[in-house]
Amino acid sequence: MAYEGDELLDEITNSEYKYGFVTNIESEMAPKGLNEDIIRFISAKKNEPEWLLTWRLNAFRQWQKMTEPSWAHVDYVPVDYQDIHYYSAPKPKKELSSLDEVDPELLKTFEKLGISLDEQKRLTGVAVDVVMDSVSVKTTFKEELAKHGIIFCSMSEAVQEHPELVRKYLGTVVPVSDNFFAALNSAVFTDGSFCYIPKGVRCPMELSTYFRINEAKTGQFERTLVIADESSYVSYLEGCTAPIRDEHQLHAAVVELVALEKAEIKYSTVQNWYPGDKDGKGGIYNFVTKRGICLGDHSKISWTQVETGSAITWKYPSCILKGNNSIGEFYSVAVTNNKQQADTGTKMIHLGKNTKSTIVSKGISAGYSNNSYRGLVKIAKGATNARNFSQCDSLLMSDKCGAHTFPYIEINDKSAKVEHEATTSKIGEDQIFYCNQRGIETEKAISLIVNGYCKEVLNQLPMEFAVEAQKLLAVSLEGSVG
Amino acid sequence: MISIQNLHANIEGKEILRGINLEIKAGEVHAIMGPNGSGKSTLASVLAGREEYEVTEGKVIFNAKDLLELSPEDRAREGLFLAFQYPVEIPGVSNVNFLKTAVNEIRAYKGMQPVSAKEFLQMVKDRSALVELDSKLASRSVNEGFSGGEKKRNEIFQMAMLEPKFAILDETDSGLDIDALRIVANGVNKLKNKDNATLVITHYQRLLDYIVPDFVHVLYKGKIVKTGSKDLALELEEKGYDWIKAELGETV
Numbered sequence: 001m002a003y004e005g006d007e008l009l010d011e012i013t014n015s016e017y018k019y020g021f022v023t024n025i026e027s028e029m030a031p032k033g034l035n036e037d038i039i040r041f042i043s044a045k046k047n048e049p050e051w052l053l054t055w056r057l058n059a060f061r062q063w064q065k066m067t068e069p070s071w072a073h074v075d076y077v078p079v080d081y082q083d084i085h086y087y088s089a090p091k092p093k094k095e096l097s098s099l100d101e102v103d104p105e106l107l108k109t110f111e112k113l114g115i116s117l118d119e120q121k122r123l124t125g126v127a128v129d130v131v132m133d134s135v136s137v138k139t140t141f142k143e144e145l146a147k148h149g150i151i152f153c154s155m156s157e158a159v160q161e162h163p164e165l166v167r168k169y170l171g172t173v174v175p176v177s178d179n180f181f182a183a184l185n186s187a188v189f190t191d192g193s194f195c196y197i198p199k200g201v202r203c204p205m206e207l208s209t210y211f212r213i214n215e216a217k218t219g220q221f222e223r224t225l226v227i228a229d230e231s232s233y234v235s236y237l238e239g240c241t242a243p244i245r246d247e248h249q250l251h252a253a254v255v256e257l258v259a260l261e262k263a264e265i266k267y268s269t270v271q272n273w274y275p276g277d278k279d280g281k282g283g284i285y286n287f288v289t290k291r292g293i294c295l296g297d298h299s300k301i302s303w304t305q306v307e308t309g310s311a312i313t314w315k316y317p318s319c320i321l322k323g324n325n326s327i328g329e330f331y332s333v334a335v336t337n338n339k340q341q342a343d344t345g346t347k348m349i350h351l352g353k354n355t356k357s358t359i360v361s362k363g364i365s366a367g368y369s370n371n372s373y374r375g376l377v378k379i380a381k382g383a384t385n386a387r388n389f390s391q392c393d394s395l396l397m398s399d400k401c402g403a404h405t406f407p408y409i410e411i412n413d414k415s416a417k418v419e420h421e422a423t424t425s426k427i428g429e430d431q432i433f434y435c436n437q438r439g440i441e442t443e444k445a446i447s448l449i450v451n452g453y454c455k456e457v458l459n460q461l462p463m464e465f466a467v468e469a470q471k472l473l474a475v476s477l478e479g480s481v482g
Numbered sequence: 483m484i485s486i487q488n489l490h491a492n493i494e495g496k497e498i499l500r501g502i503n504l505e506i507k508a509g510e511v512h513a514i515m516g517p518n519g520s521g522k523s524t525l526a527s528v529l530a531g532r533e534e535y536e537v538t539e540g541k542v543i544f545n546a547k548d549l550l551e552l553s554p555e556d557r558a559r560e561g562l563f564l565a566f567q568y569p570v571e572i573p574g575v576s577n578v579n580f581l582k583t584a585v586n587e588i589r590a591y592k593g594m595q596p597v598s599a600k601e602f603l604q605m606v607k608d609r610s611a612l613v614e615l616d617s618k619l620a621s622r623s624v625n626e627g628f629s630g631g632e633k634k635r636n637e638i639f640q641m642a643m644l645e646p647k648f649a650i651l652d653e654t655d656s657g658l659d660i661d662a663l664r665i666v667a668n669g670v671n672k673l674k675n676k677d678n679a680t681l682v683i684t685h686y687q688r689l690l691d692y693i694v695p696d697f698v699h700v701l702y703k704g705k706i707v708k709t710g711s712k713d714l715a716l717e718l719e720e721k722g723y724d725w726i727k728a729e730l731g732e733t734v
Contacts, residue, residue: 435580448575448580
């Protein structure tokens with residue numbers, strides 16, 4: 001079958017989401033709605049210290065004064081914040097001491113998702129923290145990591161076990177009043193991952209968090225904090241899925257990264273939340289604040305994201321380059337299909353001298369979707385010899401989708417050198433025919449072309465993730481594969 | 483090998499091919515010449531299966547199969563190869579990866595196992611040498627940043643890798659300097675054997691100095707109006723196409 005615009009459109013709009021099942025496990029939920037009592041309930045459930053409750057309540061009061069941002073190039077039915085359960089946890093039968101005691105339904109869920117919690121069966125070299133609805137259910141390889149002094153655990157556990165670290169850094173990169181969704185998250189976050197890499201340690205394995213929304217009418221508000229002490233290195237991965245549901249569900253996470261002198265953090269995301277059906281019914285609202293600070297000189301933070309899911313994505317993983325000679329990187333592939341909308345990009349804030357940033361953004365729009373890149377490059381006064389290179393490419397798969405680029409550049413230092421390149425192209429029938437003529441069928445051809453287009457970004461991902469991401473791109477765009 | 487019978491084809495309602503008849507046997511080289519707009523490239527596109535063209539009449543039998551019933555990829559898998567006049571760039575997809583995918587798709591169609599990495603690399607090495615293609619180009623993205631000559635050599639390199647039964651060279655000589663022309667032609671000649679056939683589409687006789695055809699056909703207004711030996715090409719070079727038009731009774 002040869003390629004034709006409408007056929008292709010049909011084909012890709014018929015794609016199915018294969019993680020859309022619901023697990024039947026008993027869970028404990030807070031009543032719907034948001035008020036100070038709910039926050040006290042969450043805090044009490046987690047046995048939190050007084051300072052954290054105060055912090056949450058402060059965030060809540062600030063949030064009440066804020067309004068939901070409307071500047072993003074997205075259009076959606078407003079969220080009813082009183083119609084959400086802010087706490088939902090799979091009910092543990094008892095304290096877990098070994099994997100045998102994990103609810104078998106839960107194990108099955110994660111097996112279906114391709115994630116084995118059994119350390120023996122896992123690919124070596126990846127430690128996982130699994131977060132289901134509001135809470136972390138299992139963290140693997142903890143003992144192994146502890147030998148190196150690495151702390152990798154759920155946020156709730158970190159609050160109990162390492163309160164000094166949490167208190168020192170929580171909210172320092174993304175302040176509670178940063179934006180509407182960050183304030184909401186600060187008030188109600190229920191879990192997330194915490195990671196601390198001590199001085200001079202190169203983390204021997206990939207650390208990863210897997211997020212799963214399961215319950216209906218819940219929101220997921222996780223909070224992740226990664227601290228890389230002087231001269232340390234960590235590569236951190238994040239994946240996520242959710243069941244198919246008719247109503248929209250809210251995911252408002254906050255991720256904070258802190259890199260001290262000569263430290264390097266590599267943070268990769270493969271985001272595959274349920275995108276809604278082809279008419280735009282259901283799907284996750286993914287309103288996420290991710291930011292890292294290169295606090296020390298010669299430090300480096302690198303964000304890589306492959307965004308294929310969610311009904312709406314509103315997300316700008318950013319770097320504050322405070323240390324001199326620090327480096328920020330952002331590599332992104334954002335795919336939108338059907339009625340999906342994405343407004344995503346990055347902010348590179350250059351404060352230190354000789355700071356460098358690189359932005360590579362690849363947008364792919366199909367179906368009736370809208371895909372926007374929004375990015376800010378800011379060079380502060382005194383950030384001498386700052387360098388930025390930005391490349392924003394858009395690939396259109398149909399003639400009914402949209403691609404938009406909103407680059408903002410603010411330069412307050414004359415020595416800055418900032419480059420911006422942008423292209424928009426439509427997937428070529430010529431390219432597809434060329435592949436056909438060499439014996440390659442249309443679906444495979446599209447996958448080949450799209451993967452080629454995204455190569456610079458996919459190359460940044462750790463091996464297993466890159467393979468996963470390639471498959472995901474194929475599934476997101478082709479429908480019948482997988 | 484291939485039998486084209488009374489082939490008519492339209493694009494956007496306009497008739498371009500108006501009853502082509504052509505028989506090509508294994509081991510033969512045929513050349514099609516003709517003035518601009520006579521339908522040469524359309525014939526190549528129709529045989530390869532480009533969607534924009536609508537076949538309104540006629541039949542093409544290839545390997546005892548109805549070619550026009552096959553998808554473009556199945557035509558390729560059956561052994562039809564088109565060296566494009568304007569090879570397409572595919573950024574980010576390495577030549578090697580592209581060809582490996584193609585080779586394996588064709589092998590799968592024939593019920594064969596995928597090629598081993600070692601065997602494949604040896605093939606790349608041997609066959610890129612055939613067209614004096616810098617081995618660095620094999621690892622670069624498909625045609626991206628290639629010069630005009632490199633693109634054409636890359637087409638012939640791909641042909642060498644895919645070992646087609648029937649290859650159509652669509653103005654492979656256009657944009658080539660004399661050295662590149664010789665290299666490309668040498669490549670094609672080395673690939674020639676008694677079991678395959680080649681159809682060379684060209685404007686100019688000079689390519690046929692290197693790739694010597696068994697038959698030369700003149701295409702004019704969508705029909706083959708004259709067939710002869712390689713001498714016909716020389717005659718056309720000398721006299722242009724006007725005498726053919728005159729022969730057809732047209733006022734020139």
